[in-house]
Each structure stands twice: as structure tokens, then as C-alpha cells.
């Protein structure tokens with residue numbers, strides 16, 4: 149090969165990598181500075197409509213960050229940006245302090261350690277709880293080679309850990325379709341946990357649960373963050389967030405408020421923030 153060809157090849161590869169982000173795939177996320185997610189001044193417009201407007205947000209390692217907002221506020225769009233489903237017009241998104249998520253594809257972001265739960269539970273109803281977790285574990289690209297093999301000891305241990313985390317130890321052999329609505333939601337979170345995410349994004353995970361299930365769900369979240377995971381929890385209902393975190397923020401028209409103390413904030417204050425009545429510079433930033 150001539151030097152010219154080699155130079156051209158290296159240039160093409162560099163361009164390809166800068167487009168796909170593949171240059172940093174496989175690099176371990178670095179949490180040494182204590183930051184799990186850093187979102188800076190993200191703006192995104194759809195046909196001239198600004199869905200997110202200079203939205204900034206940081207989530208620390210081991211933090212449960214709760215955000216509440218009305219329909220159309222930009223909640224799902226925010227998650228779409230973090231997970232690579234939608235690209236912003238401007239701004240920055242870093243996972244840990246080293247991984248630029250705007251350079252990675254959706255699967256690469258999942259593989260880097262960002263798990264996302266959509267609103268509707270999507271467990272395999274005909275399979276047992278254990279089999280659901282087994283499938284989730286094997287869907288992890290890092291263990292894809294094991295797809296047709298029996299689970300090894302380490303994988304069995306991981307499923308055992310996840311079953312304990314999601315409070316379904318006693319239900320491992322139960323058909324998932326027979327679980328309660330709340331238990332299905334836990335199982336789906338377990339399926340994400342099987343892939344060992346470092347940051348979990350949850351879209352209204354408590355919706356539709358009864359009080360007992362919601363309380364248990366709260367205990368599950370607290371355990372996850374105690375174990376060092378970072379969690380972003382989005383809700384349209386204040387009740388779901390009380391007792392989960394020391395602070396909550398309101399998202400409205402693509403912007404985030406400052407911190408509210410969920411124990412002190414009144415429904416009226418939140419309602420005002422959510423309807424824009426308090427959307428002056430002093431309250432919303």
C-alpha cells in the first residue's frame with residue numbers, strides 16, 4: 149500500500165469514527181468526578197416549535213433526580229435526547245465525564261450503560277420471571293456469545309441479585325403474565341438491571357400502581373441509588389414523587405425550574421410552576 153492510500157484510509161476511518169462515535173465505544177465511563185449525567189443547554193426544535201429550550205441538568209452518581217411536568221412539557225423529548233433517539237440543535241450531553249452521548253448511536257448509548265424504561269411494561273407474558281431476566285441478560289451484547297449456552301455461575305448470581313433488588317425472589321418461576329401491574333413494572337426494571345446500567349431513565353414508572361406497590365417501588369429506587377446508580381425519574385403526578393428524593397424540579401415548555409423541596413412545596417406552588425403562572429425568571433431558570 150502506498151503512503152497516499154494509507155493516509156486516505158486513515159482519514160476515511162477518522163471521519164467514519166467521528167460520525168459514528170465508534171472511536172470511544174468500549175471506553176469505560178468515568179465517574180471519578182461524581183457526575184453521572186451532564187446535560188448543558190440543550191435546545192431542540194420540531195418545525196420551528198422549541199420542545200427544549202436551553203435545558204440543563206446534572207445527575208450525580210448515586211442520585212435519584214425527580215422531574216415533574218405537564219403534557220407536552222418536553223419530558224419524553226429530554227429522554228430521547230439522552231438516549232440518542234433525537235439529536236439536539238445545540239447543547240452538550242455527557243455520560244460520566246468522558247462519554248459524549250451526542251456522538252453515539254442509540255444502541256451504543258445503551259451498551260455504554262444507560263438504561264431506559266418506557267411507560268408501558270413490555271415483559272414477555274408467557275415466560276417466567278426468571279426466563280424474562282435470562283433473556284434480558286443474554287440480550288446484553290457483551291454476553292451475546294453465551295446466547296445458546298447455559299447460564300454460568302456468574303450469570304445465575306446476577307439474576308439472583310436482580311430478583312432480590314426487584315422484590316420478586318418468591319416469584320421467580322411464576323409466569324410473568326400472572327404478575328400484578330406493579331410487579332410487571334418491577335420486572336421490567338429488573339430486565340434493565342440485568343444489563344448492569346449505570347444510569348436509569350424511567351418514564352412514569354409508578355403510574356397505575358396501588359399505594360402498596362408504589363411504596364415498594366420507592367424502596368426499590370432507594371436501594372438502587374444506595375448501590376451507586378444514578379436514576380432520572382419523570383412523572384406527571386406529585387404524589388408519586390413524595391418521599392423519593394430531597395428535591396424535585398418542574399419541566400415546563402422545555403425549561404427546567406430550580407429545586408423544590410417536596411416536603412415543603414404546596415400543590416398550589418407546583419401547580420403554578422406547571423401551568424406557567426410562576427414562569428418568571430425568579431422561579432424558572
Ligand SMILES: Nc1ncnc2c1ncn2[C@@H]1O[C@H](COP(=O)(O)OP(=O)(O)OP(=O)(O)O)[C@@H](O)[C@H]1O
Pocket residue numbers: 194195199217218219220221222223224225226384
Ligand atoms: N418528533 C416530533 N415532531 C414534532 N413535534 C414533536 C416531536 N416530539 C415532540 N414534539 C412536541 O414537542 C413537545 C414536547 O413533547 P414531549 O413528548 O417531550 O412532551 P412530554 O412532556 O413527554 O408530554 P407527555 O406528558 O404528554 O408525555 C410537544 O409539544 C410535542 O408535540
Ligand SMILES: [Mg+2]
Pocket residue numbers: 223224225
Ligand atoms: Mg411523554
